[in-house]
Amino acid sequence: xxxxxxxxxxxxxxxxxxxxxxxxxxxxxxxxxxxxxxxxxxxxxxxxxxxxxxxxxxxxxxxxxxxxxxxxxxxxxxxxxxxxxxxxxxxxxxxxxxxxxxxxxxxxxxxxxxxxxxxxxxxxxx
Numbered sequence: 001x002x003x004x005x006x007x008x009x010x011x012x013x014x015x016x017x018x019x020x021x022x023x024x025x026x027x028x029x030x031x032x033x034x035x036x037x038x039x040x041x042x043x044x045x046x047x048x049x050x051x052x053x054x055x056x057x058x059x060x061x062x063x064x065x066x067x068x069x070x071x072x073x074x075x076x077x078x079x080x081x082x083x084x085x086x087x088x089x090x091x092x093x094x095x096x097x098x099x100x101x102x103x104x105x106x107x108x109x110x111x112x113x114x115x116x117x118x119x120x121x122x123x124x125x126x
Contacts, residue, residue, distance in 0.1 A: 076118045
């Protein structure tokens with residue numbers, strides 16, 4: 001355990017906090033609740049199999065004029081841990097996906113620059 005000393009600003013007393021040493025590989029973590037756009041597909045690379053599906057996150061808000069605005073964000077998801085979940089991930093199902101977001105940019109055949117968000121899933125809750 002490491003000891004961290006900090007000051008309380010209001011009372012002026014010192015405060016000692018015991019904090020465990022934790023090493024994170026990556027602190028970038030996303031939790032997305034959304035619906036599956038189409039049934040999950042098992043895809044193969046040269047060495048491994050993974051589950052691929054698209055998740056949509058819908059949200060709405062009111063603008064300054066008081067109009068209801070609806071927006072959606074689509075995430076291409078890849079789950080590398082097991083392919084056993086694939087038959088259970090069906091279109092329209094609401095799930096929670098925990099993982100990291102990977103942004104990629106690419107050029108289409110027409111020369112248009114596009115971007116996509118991929119969610120590399122570490123945990124899926126049905």
